Amino acid sequence: xxxxxxxxxxxxxxxxxxxxxxxxxxxxxxxxxxxxxxxxxxxxxxxxxxxxxxxxxxxxxxxxxxxxxxxxxxxxxxxxxxxxxxxxxxxxxxxxxxxxxxxxxxxxxxxxxxxxxxxxxxxxxxxxxxxxxxxxxxxxxxxxxxxxxxxxxxxxxxxxxxxxxxxxxxxxxxxxxxxxxxxxxxxxxxxxxxxxxxxxxxxxxxxxxxxxxxxxxxxxxxxxxxxxxxxxxxxxxxxxxxxxxxxxxxxxxxxxxxxxxxxxxxxxxxxxxxxxxxxxxxxxxxxxxxxxxxxxx
Amino acid sequence: xxxxxxxxxxxxxxxxxxxxxxxxxxxxxxxxxxxxxxxxxxxxxxxxxxxxxxxxxxxxxxxxxxxxxxxxxxxxxxxxxxxxxxxxxxxxxxxxxxxxxxxxxxxxxxxxxxxxxxxxxxxxxxxxxxxxxxxxxxxxxxxxxxxxxxxxxxxxxxxxxxxxxxxxxxxxxxxxxxxxxxxxxxxxxxxxxxxxxxxxxxxxxxxxxxxxxxxxxxxxxx
Numbered sequence: 231x232x233x234x235x236x237x238x239x240x241x242x243x244x245x246x247x248x249x250x251x252x253x254x255x256x257x258x259x260x261x262x263x264x265x266x267x268x269x270x271x272x273x274x275x276x277x278x279x280x281x282x283x284x285x286x287x288x289x290x291x292x293x294x295x296x297x298x299x300x301x302x303x304x305x306x307x308x309x310x311x312x313x314x315x316x317x318x319x320x321x322x323x324x325x326x327x328x329x330x331x332x333x334x335x336x337x338x339x340x341x342x343x344x345x346x347x348x349x350x351x352x353x354x355x356x357x358x359x360x361x362x363x364x365x366x367x368x369x370x371x372x373x374x375x376x377x378x379x380x381x382x383x384x385x386x387x388x389x390x391x392x393x394x395x396x397x398x399x400x401x402x403x404x405x406x407x408x409x410x411x412x413x414x415x416x417x418x419x420x421x422x423x424x425x426x427x428x429x430x431x432x433x434x435x436x437x438x439x440x441x442x443x444x445x446x447x448x449x450x451x452x453x454x455x456x457x458x459x460x461x462x463x464x465x466x467x468x469x470x471x472x473x474x475x476x477x478x479x480x481x482x483x484x485x486x487x488x489x490x491x492x493x494x495x496x497x498x499x500x501x502x503x504x505x506x507x508x509x510x511x512x513x514x515x516x517x518x519x520x521x522x523x524x525x526x527x
Numbered sequence: 528x529x530x531x532x533x534x535x536x537x538x539x540x541x542x543x544x545x546x547x548x549x550x551x552x553x554x555x556x557x558x559x560x561x562x563x564x565x566x567x568x569x570x571x572x573x574x575x576x577x578x579x580x581x582x583x584x585x586x587x588x589x590x591x592x593x594x595x596x597x598x599x600x601x602x603x604x605x606x607x608x609x610x611x612x613x614x615x616x617x618x619x620x621x622x623x624x625x626x627x628x629x630x631x632x633x634x635x636x637x638x639x640x641x642x643x644x645x646x647x648x649x650x651x652x653x654x655x656x657x658x659x660x661x662x663x664x665x666x667x668x669x670x671x672x673x674x675x676x677x678x679x680x681x682x683x684x685x686x687x688x689x690x691x692x693x694x695x696x697x698x699x700x701x702x703x704x705x706x707x708x709x710x711x712x713x714x715x716x717x718x719x720x721x722x723x724x725x726x727x728x729x730x731x732x733x734x735x736x737x738x739x740x741x742x743x744x745x746x747x748x749x
Contacts, residue, residue, distance in 0.1 A: 236568055236570075236649050236659060236662060236663065236667065237570045237653075237658075237659040237662075238653055240570065244570075248570055248571055251570075251571045251574070252571050252572065252573050255571060255573045255574050255577070256573055259573065259577060266605065269604065269605035269606065270604060270605070273604045275604060340724075343688075343724075343727065343728050343731060343732075344724050344727070345688040345689075345691040345703070345727060346688070347691045347692055347694075347703050348691055348702075348703055348706065348720070348723060348724070348727075351703060351706060351707055351710070352710075352715060352720045355707075355710040355714060355715035356715040358714065358715075430587075434587075434588075434589040434590075435589070436589075437589030437590075437591040437592055438589075438591055438692070440591050440595065440695060441591065441692070441694055441695055448589065448591060448592055448595070452595050452599065463599055463600065463604065464600060464604060467592075467596050467599070467600055470592070471588060471592060471596075474587065474588055474589060474592060475583075475584060475587040475588060478587035478588075479583070479587055482587070
């Protein structure tokens with residue numbers, strides 16, 4: 231249902247009412263923006279001197295780009311490891327051996343239900359001494375996101391119609407061949423959008439490194455830049471906020487594009503699957519709204 | 528095992544703060560999210576635009592950044608102070624930041640529910656002469672809510688887990704902060720960690736079961 235069926239094409243009275251509402255909401259939005267502007271102005275956050283660092287290339291090369299690299303490095307390492315973890319445990323959950331299925335299922339459900347920050351803290355304290363922030367962050371992200379990806383892999387393989395594997399067995403392929411040559415290639419196409427959305431989550435979650443003092447974009451922006459440039463906090467927040475939002479929106483756009491492509495793809499018999507998100511139970515991949523909550527944590 | 532019992536009271540105190548935060552955020556984010564969803568389907572382009580920008584910005588910003596900005600930007604710079612006492616102030620700042628963040632996801636869940644309501648329902652409402660607000664509150668939203676009970680449950684589960692990020696908003700008395708404090712003296716303790724994990728599961732699992740049961744009970748037969 232598109233939103234336009236919710237209201238009629240406005241007549242003369244409705245048009246006046248709409249104009250009135252538009253005016254009121256414009257005033258309200260303007261008031262909020264003005265209030266924020268004035269508040270920051272009182273604290274001198276729009277002063278030229280605290281914005282000046284952001285047009286100076288050395289700020290970018292010394293702070294922002296190293297911070298961004300820290301974020302991307304952690305995200306890339308965790309993404310690769312999480313994909314491996316997800317593939318192994320996702321396939322293990324489809325195993326024909328009951329005990330493998332049970333162990334894999336237990337691991338996946340447990341890591342999915344632990345608050346990620348607690349997991350990162352725990353790993354951080356397990357490694358006593360030394361600078362293990364990167365390691366703790368990457369391992370925490372891997373275990374959590376890998377568990378979610380395991381669900382994606384499982385759902386992807388299950389989304390391939392039965393006839394595909396039946397036909398493969400009928401022409402004499404073995405179990406591993408069916409998985410490798412028939413099911414996985416089709417499942418990957420169906421999983422792609424969900425995987426990319428989960429990578430957006432992973433990228434967002436690298437910001438948790440801020441709390442254990444891993445030098446990422448958020449740490450550079452909120453601790454090091456204000457400390458070195460006369461408390462230039464709001465400019466730093468705005469700049470790094472834009473970088474985060476830009477990165478994530480680009481990745482989300484990629485996910486949407488992949489989903490459209492796999493929807494019309496004839497290389498797979500499986501429909502694209504929705505990301506399973508943080509739910510423990512009660513939600514199949516076909517539930518409406520499943521896609522809405524992706525990226526929550 | 529001993530350290531778990533020794534610090535159980537201290538950790539439980541922290542966990543209680545998480546539960547309080549979760550309860551406040553659940554109510555606040557459901558209300559704000561519903562208003563946002565109504566804005567995003569409203570006939571006023573400005574409101575639709577505001578809703579879209581709000582959801583896209585909040586959904587793509589890390590929660591850590593939202594909370595850090597809430598305390599450093601809103602509270603310290605804009606003088607949004609709930610209480611003279613720093614600890615109480617930080618609590619409400621975190622509650623605000625987490626609600627604002629969660630509301631974006633609630634809004635998207637409800638909006639996807641609105642999309643499942645058949646067109647005929649809205650057309651029939653209009654044919655009866657109901658206005659936008661009436662058809663939304665009497666016809667569309669009641670049906671949309673019933674469809675998205677399970678996704679909303681997932682949002683709430685994620686929100687409960689997200690209360691542990693409170694320390695980024697300057698509130699250092701929740702269970703994550705307390706766990707860190709205990710680990711500073713005892714070192715990483717597996718029983719303590721598992722105890723906290725079980726406590727979280729004791730909250731999130733029933734939410735999942737309850738919303739799953741509610742979703743089946745309320746499912747709209749079509």
